[in-house]
Amino acid sequence: MGDHHHGPAKGLSRWLFTTNHKDIGTMYLWFSFAMFILGGSFAMIIRAELFQPGMQLVDPAFFNQMTTLHGLVMVFGAIMPSFVGLANWMIPMMIGAPDMALPRMNNWSFWILPPAFLILASTLFMEGGAPAFGWTFYAPLSTTYAPPSVTYFIFSIHVLGLSSIMGSINIIATVMNMRAPGMTYMKMPMFVWTWLITAFLLVAVMPVLAGAVTMMLMDIHFGTSFFSAAGGGDPVLFQHIFWFFGHPEVYIIILPAFGVVSQIIPAFSRKPLFGYDSMVYATAAIAFLSFVVWAHHMYTVGMPVAGELFFMYATMLIAVPTGVKVFNWVSTMWRGAMTFETPMLFAIGFLVLFTIGGFTGLMLSIAPADFQYHDSYFVVAHFHYVMVAGAVFSMSAAVYYWLPKWCGRMYNETMGKTHFWISFIGFNIAFFPQHFVGLAGMPRRIPDYALQFADFNMLSSIGAFIYGASQILFLYNVVATIVAGKPTSEEKTWDGAEGLEWTVATPAPYHTFETPPQVK
Amino acid sequence: MVLKANRLRKLALAPVLMLLSLASAGVLAAGGKVNQVNMSPGATEIGQSIFDLHMLIFWICVIIGALVFGVMFYSIYYHRKSRGVTPSTFHESTKVEIAWTVVPFLILIGMAVPATSTLLEIYDFDDAEMDIMVTGFQWRWKYEYLNEEGENVVFFSSLRTPQSEIRNAEAKGEHYLLEVDEPMVIPVDTKVRFLVTANDVIHSWWVPELAVKKDAIPGFINETWTRVSTEGIYRGQCAELCGKDHGFMPIVVNVVSKEDYAEWLDEKQAQAAQVSELMAQTFTLDELMERGETVYDRNCLACHGANGEGGVGTPIAGSPIATGDIDAHLEIGINGVPGTAMQAFGSQINNVEMAAVITYQRNAFGNNMGDMVQPIDVYNHKQGQGEN
Structure with a gap:
């Protein structure tokens, strides 16, 4: 001790008390993977029940608990923390900072997460069961008609929100204050840019979510009537507030994924990112538009026609900056010299499937057509194309891309590619047929369905099982790499990779950039 | 490569x-x-x-x-x-x-x-030739014909698929989960306006082939309409998660010729007149038990069990409510228990049905209380609380 260049502490206290961005990043990533497995097992129960018409495995009430917890755990437990973990690991290394700006808060924002999810998961064992009102928890199903466990759910959401807000403040403070000399805003890697914008979105909308659940709490326990028409309130108000949070939330999930893909595609195309400036502006435009489109989730609540038109036009506009991003990625690949290692495969998988999800998103933006799509399996297919093939694929790409830098060992390329192909095929078998049943009239969130939907549902379940199983291969590959992967000390794992993170030693030392690098 | x-x-x-x-x-x-x-x-x-x-x-x-x-x-x-x-x-x-x-x-x-x-x-709701009020309940639909001729036509439309098919004990029928005890009937080539609302939580009335989907929101009335050009039976489902049996509240719309519609309307009105006559009658215990069983199976069984053993709801067999004060029992039947899944059935079933089912619950499943409720008692109970 007393030595300035000390390494990590030993034992459990290293992880409990750490203020090191890499340790905290690692904990975030493992935690989010654990939640991914938990949320995934809920999905497996859902798909097993939907394998055939009729109720076989669970009862309808438990089925609703599964869909609710699957959504909540995946959104708040798996995807969001995974990108925060990635931000913790990579942002300081990408901007030449020694650590995050607020390291103690960093520790705190991670360590309140596991108790929050413990509380949420414990609702499964409470009397009346876990929340069963969908991850969108529309009132009054989530207030007057909710099981008693809803109070624990509200507390859990508050804590998650707190964690997200603290994490975002930290990222904003780090990016704005700790960039290496010469690292101007317009020289920052795209991943840093997309996270900076995401962090602003989070700070703006998480308090709105906190407001929504607080109003629920008041309605349930303190006799207010925010969302009860009988007391002069308005159930539709809940939806407006929820989606004012909820729509920016989907960009909170996807923007960091855009950032990851914008790092990986240039690296494996051996060519700089095409249209860097326009990528930055497009990201900012998407973030701005995300605040004025929320009611496209509510076309059927009976809005006046002027409202419908405004939200339809605003939503359609999002296709423009999103299109710019896709075109730029494709132009980056154009006349490059590509190789197809696992991270690149996942990035291309992202590009193809996210674009399909974007197309269905455009279809959903058309209000009259949405009267048919709304709350059908078409919507389920759409958001899994953007959430799973968008966020989760890009997260897989990121892990394979940076894992050698993190642990100084190379993963097994064949196993990585196998993981990609099984995921890609399983994913499409699971979710493509859901477009069909949705268009044919199958509503979402039902535990049992009419006979004409049987074949596609069985196919969908088979695909989901394949996709689920492929994640075990992922886990195995990552653990095998950390324990016994081929050691590598090359600073640049990938010959086409650019950025400060590839200038430090491999594996990345506990402390990096104690003296800031000069960026030209 | x-x-x-x-x-x-x-x-x-x-x-x-x-x-x-x-x-x-x-x-x-x-x-x-x-x-x-x-x-x-x-x-x-x-x-x-x-x-x-x-x-x-x-x-x-x-x-x-x-x-x-x-x-x-x-x-x-x-x-x-x-x-x-x-x-x-x-x-x-x-x-x-x-x-x-x-x-x-x-x-x-x-x-x-x-x-x-x-x-x-x-969004052009003008010039509707008839109006139907659609009210979502957990977990069935209520249809109320609002035109002058249809004054007395009000009925509930619930899932007809038996539990045995859902539980895989019997082969599933052709319209598994998309069949109801009583479909909505509307005339062909007529602009029908739907006024959509809900009694408890948010539901959504969706019939894909009529291109109608509108949220049913408690406390608010939404408008939508359709004009169907081909006679036939059209099937849909509730599209907004509304609790346990969200997947089990189908919609069936029977589109018939204008003549058939008029005939159906007459028949429904005659039935309604019959029911109002029944309201004034006094029944014997056996009559009430017989009617009560049907009402119980349609309305209570899903939560309280086929033998009153309970489930989502509390048990009826030997329960302090069904074997306790008869007025308190009736009160729960009419107004439900706020904040729980027990709904207010006062507006869902008529007074004869209410009298029958309360009587049934007090005398079936080994409860054998021997007392009974008459339609007039239900009427008086509702009056006593000022028809809320």
């Missing part, structure tokens, strides 16, 4: 091919068919416009997708390091960026124009 990339290209093309197959198969399917893959134009003009809009956007997306993926896969094939290419270094072009901002914008305008006109058509 060449082989590998070829395989990659083929497999990555799969979604595009699937998309194309969706398009071609979609033209063939209509009317809730087995393995239907596309939206149905349905039986209304609005449905046809929505379908056309859907296909227009679909094809625009397919064309853009083919272009983008075409360029991408060309690049993946030809611009591979294994072919010995040297990467270019170009990385920006303001002209290109402007082009692919402006062109999509123009395409969007092309989509917005027909979308706007269809939306305005859908």
Whole structure:
């Protein structure tokens, strides 16, 4: 001790008390993977029940608990923390900072997460069961008609929100204050840019979510009537507030994924990112538009026609900056010299499937057509194309891309590619047929369905099982790499990779950039 | 390597091919068919416009997708390091960026124009020839015909599929989960306006082939309408998660000729007159028990069990309520227990049914209380609380 260049502490206290961005990043990533497995097992129960018409495995009430917890755990437990973990690991290394700006808060924002999810998961064992009102928890199903466990759910959401807000403040403070000399805003890697914008979105909308659940709490326990028409309130108000949070939330999930893909595609195309400036502006435009489109989730609540038109036009506009991003990625690949290692495969998988999800998103933006799509399996297919093939694929790409830098060992390329192909095929078998049943009239969130939907549902379940199983291969590959992967000390794992993170030693030392690098 | 990339290209093309197959198969399917893959134009003009809009956007997306993926896969094939290419270094072009901002914008305008006109058509609620009030309950629909001729026509429409089919004890029927005890009946070629609301939580009234989906929100009344051009039976479901039996509250609309509709309306009114006569009658215990069993099976069984053993709801057999004060028991039947799944049935079943089912609960399942409730008692109880 007393030595300035000390390494990590030993034992459990290293992880409990750490203020090191890499340790905290690692904990975030493992935690989010654990939640991914938990949320995934809920999905497996859902798909097993939907394998055939009729109720076989669970009862309808438990089925609703599964869909609710699957959504909540995946959104708040798996995807969001995974990108925060990635931000913790990579942002300081990408901007030449020694650590995050607020390291103690960093520790705190991670360590309140596991108790929050413990509380949420414990609702499964409470009397009346876990929340069963969908991850969108529309009132009054989530207030007057909710099981008693809803109070624990509200507390859990508050804590998650707190964690997200603290994490975002930290990222904003780090990016704005700790960039290496010469690292101007317009020289920052795209991943840093997309996270900076995401962090602003989070700070703006998480308090709105906190407001929504607080109003629920008041309605349930303190006799207010925010969302009860009988007391002069308005159930539709809940939806407006929820989606004012909820729509920016989907960009909170996807923007960091855009950032990851914008790092990986240039690296494996051996060519700089095409249209860097326009990528930055497009990201900012998407973030701005995300605040004025929320009611496209509510076309059927009976809005006046002027409202419908405004939200339809605003939503359609999002296709423009999103299109710019896709075109730029494709132009980056154009006349490059590509190789197809696992991270690149996942990035291309992202590009193809996210674009399909974007197309269905455009279809959903058309209000009259949405009267048919709304709350059908078409919507389920759409958001899994953007959430799973968008966020989760890009997260897989990121892990394979940076894992050698993190642990100084190379993963097994064949196993990585196998993981990609099984995921890609399983994913499409699971979710493509859901477009069909949705268009044919199958509503979402039902535990049992009419006979004409049987074949596609069985196919969908088979695909989901394949996709689920492929994640075990992922886990195995990552653990095998950390324990016994081929050691590598090359600073640049990938010959086409650019950025400060590839200038430090491999594996990345506990402390990096104690003296800031000069960026030209 | 060449082989590998070829395989990659083929497999990555799969979604595009699937998309194309969706398009071609979609033209063939209509009317809730087995393995239907596309939206149905349905039986209304609005449905046809929505379908056309859907296909227009679909094809625009397919064309853009083919272009983008075409360029991408060309690049993946030809611009591979294994072919010995040297990467270019170009990385920006303001002209290109402007082009692919402006062109999509123009395409969007092309989509917005027909979308706007269809939306305005859908929002034209004027000149409805008849009105039906649709009220969502956990978990059934109530239909109330509001026209003068239909004054007395009010009924509930609940799932008819028996539990034995749902629990896989019996083979499933053709319209498994999409069949009701009493369908809504409307005349063909008539503009029918629906006033949609709910009694408890939010539901959504969706019949795909009528191109109608409207949220049923407690405390608010939404409007929507349809004009069906072909007689037939159209089936739909609740589209908004509304609790445990959300998947078990189907909608069936029977569209009949105007003459058949008039006949059906007369018949319903005659039935209604019969019920009001029953209200004034006094029943024996046996009569009430017989009626009560039917009412119980339709309304209580799902939560309280076939033998009153309970489930989602509390047990009826030997319960302090069913064996306690008869007025308190009636009060729960009429007004429910706020904050729980026990609903207020006072507005869902008529006084005869209420009297019968309370009597049944007090005397079945070994409760044997020997007392009973008459329709007039239910009436008085409701009056006593000032008809809330």
